[in-house]
Amino acid sequence: MAKLNDNGFEPKIVAFLCRWCSYAGADLAGVSRMTYPANIIPMRVNCSGRVDAGMVMAAFEKGADGVLIGGCHPGDCHYVNGNYKTRRRVILLKRALAEVGVKPQRLHLEWISASEGVKFQRTVTEFTGLIKELGPSPMSGDGED
Amino acid sequence: MEKIRIGIYWAASCGGCDVSLLEIDEQILDVAAKADFVLWPCATDTKYADLRAYKDGSIDIVLFNGAIRTEENREIAKLLRDKAKHLVAYGSCAQMGGVIGLANLSSRKEIFTTLFGAKTHWPKEESIQDGYPLHLPAFLDRLLPLGDVVEVDYVIPGCPPPREMVSQFFDALLGGKLPEKGAVFAAEKNLCDECPRERREERITRIVRPHEIESDPEICLLDQGIICMGPATRGGCGAACPMANMPCTGCAGPTANITDQGATMLNTIASLIGTGLEGEEELEAEEAILAEIDDVIGTFYRFSLAASIFKGAQRE
Numbered sequence: 139m140a141k142l143n144d145n146g147f148e149p150k151i152v153a154f155l156c157r158w159c160s161y162a163g164a165d166l167a168g169v170s171r172m173t174y175p176a177n178i179i180p181m182r183v184n185c186s187g188r189v190d191a192g193m194v195m196a197a198f199e200k201g202a203d204g205v206l207i208g209g210c211h212p213g214d215c216h217y218v219n220g221n222y223k224t225r226r227r228v229i230l231l232k233r234a235l236a237e238v239g240v241k242p243q244r245l246h247l248e249w250i251s252a253s254e255g256v257k258f259q260r261t262v263t264e265f266t267g268l269i270k271e272l273g274p275s276p277m278s279g280d281g282e283d
Numbered sequence: 284m285e286k287i288r289i290g291i292y293w294a295a296s297c298g299g300c301d302v303s304l305l306e307i308d309e310q311i312l313d314v315a316a317k318a319d320f321v322l323w324p325c326a327t328d329t330k331y332a333d334l335r336a337y338k339d340g341s342i343d344i345v346l347f348n349g350a351i352r353t354e355e356n357r358e359i360a361k362l363l364r365d366k367a368k369h370l371v372a373y374g375s376c377a378q379m380g381g382v383i384g385l386a387n388l389s390s391r392k393e394i395f396t397t398l399f400g401a402k403t404h405w406p407k408e409e410s411i412q413d414g415y416p417l418h419l420p421a422f423l424d425r426l427l428p429l430g431d432v433v434e435v436d437y438v439i440p441g442c443p444p445p446r447e448m449v450s451q452f453f454d455a456l457l458g459g460k461l462p463e464k465g466a467v468f469a470a471e472k473n474l475c476d477e478c479p480r481e482r483r484e485e486r487i488t489r490i491v492r493p494h495e496i497e498s499d500p501e502i503c504l505l506d507q508g509i510i511c512m513g514p515a516t517r518g519g520c521g522a523a524c525p526m527a528n529m530p531c532t533g534c535a536g537p538t539a540n541i542t543d544q545g546a547t548m549l550n551t552i553a554s555l556i557g558t559g560l561e562g563e564e565e566l567e568a569e570e571a572i573l574a575e576i577d578d579v580i581g582t583f584y585r586f587s588l589a590a591s592i593f594k595g596a597q598r599e
């Protein structure tokens with residue numbers, strides 16, 4: 139996985155986090171005083187299934203260098219299949235991003251439960267490192283993929 | 284009674300929109316009786332100098348087809364905005380960039396290289412041809428919908444606008460009953476609402492092209508695995524394509540409550556794909572089904588890329 143590289147670039151990362159799992163996981167990481175990069179802008183959503191393609195595109199349009207979606211593990215979604223819908227959207231979204239010249243790795247989906255503070259910390263750290271290596275997004279105005 | 288002064292203009296256009304105006308059958312006689320065409324480059328010879336000489340606001344309504352691809356398109360769009368009381372985006376290209384908006388996936392450099400080869404062969408904006416100076420309008424980096432350049436009062440969507448919508452517009456114009464600014468001369472609801480096919484909301488386990496199966500004419504095309512843009516597209520054409528056994532490709536643009544037609548369709552397809560068993564072990568199967576769409580942007584943004592959140596390729 140990408141190591142943190144210090145090229146001085148501080149990416150903006152929008153994280154759509156399901157309130158039942160990943161958002162709670164982030165909370166747990168916080169109260170457990172785990173440190174993770176301050177680059178993420180958390181957005182609480184009611185379910186990862188609530189994150190539609192337009193929201194992801196809008197995040198990139200408004201300057202995100204990376205977008206992280208955190209949802210409940212398979213079988214755990216409070217709305218039965220919201221996480222699966224999002225998983226399929228992410229497949230198509232990554233292809234759409236690639237076709238318009240944005241690296242698909244800038245979009246990442248991860249299942250993180252409420253008890254997985256450590257996984258939250260690791261995911262955010264690794265993803266931030268990856269986006270730092272990729273540099274600014276071409277959609278944010280100054281990058282080139 | 285004073286005649287209504289109509290202008291028709293084509294910018295980056297294929298000419299289909301101009302022809303579509305003639306599809307209103309005998310209503311054209313009514314139009315001819317009540318209106319004068321003061322500008323119609325496709326049919327009459329009007330010079331830009333004549334157009335510039337018109338007083339501001341002196342053309343009652345301008346139907347503008349085609350997208351903004353060159354500096355000339357942009358300049359004339361601004362000029363027509365000044366001269367016209369009402370400006371109408373006529374057709375998909377003017378409304379949202381249209382099919383030719385897909386050119387935004389390529390940079391100006393890539394387009395010119397494909398067309399003309401090495402840079403030395405590219406046409407120059409200023410040159411001398413046969414002893415005379417020739418000025419060519421600059422080719423913009425990106426193709427733009429009309430609304431990105433000037434304020435648009437009405438939209439008549441479609442590629443080209445179908446007879447029903449054009450007819451509805453002329454009825455309103457000739458009857459002196461133009462709606463409030465911002466109106467779109469089409470249905471409010473989506474295409475599925477007027478499509479007679481039975482929608483079963485089946486899960487899609489296989490995506491096919493129309494020629495690959497013998498589809499059932501009574502059942503929704505999406506149910507049969509054919510990608511039909513109906514759910515994300517404004518009705519008004521009478522579901523012309525599904526009625527002819529072809530899927531809707533979205534030419535009428537999105538309904539009013541949709542901001543990005545392609546994103547909405549992408550969500551719809553993502554919801555319908557799969558066996559319905561869901562679960563981690565289905566991932567591969569879902570990926571395989573979705574892999575059958577070999578051109579995501581071209582499928583979901585056939586007409587609307589230039590007006591979408593992406594607008595085009597993100598590099599230069």
Ligand code: SF4
Pocket residue numbers: 295296297298299300348349373374375376377381382383441442443444
């Ligand atoms: S909307 Fe369709 S018919 Fe009209 S100019 Fe564009 S491509 Fe041609």
Ligand code: SF4
Pocket residue numbers: 474475476478479480481482502503504505506511512513514522525530531
């Ligand atoms: S998806 Fe297409 S075929 Fe199905 S109901 Fe809608 S318009 Fe008709």
Ligand code: SF4
Pocket residue numbers: 441442445474516517520521522523524525530531532533534535536
């Ligand atoms: S069915 Fe769709 S693509 Fe065909 S004319 Fe109607 S809106 Fe356009």
Ligand code: FES
Pocket residue numbers: 156157158159184185186187208209210214215216217218220221
């Ligand atoms: S409730 Fe957490 S992903 Fe649906």
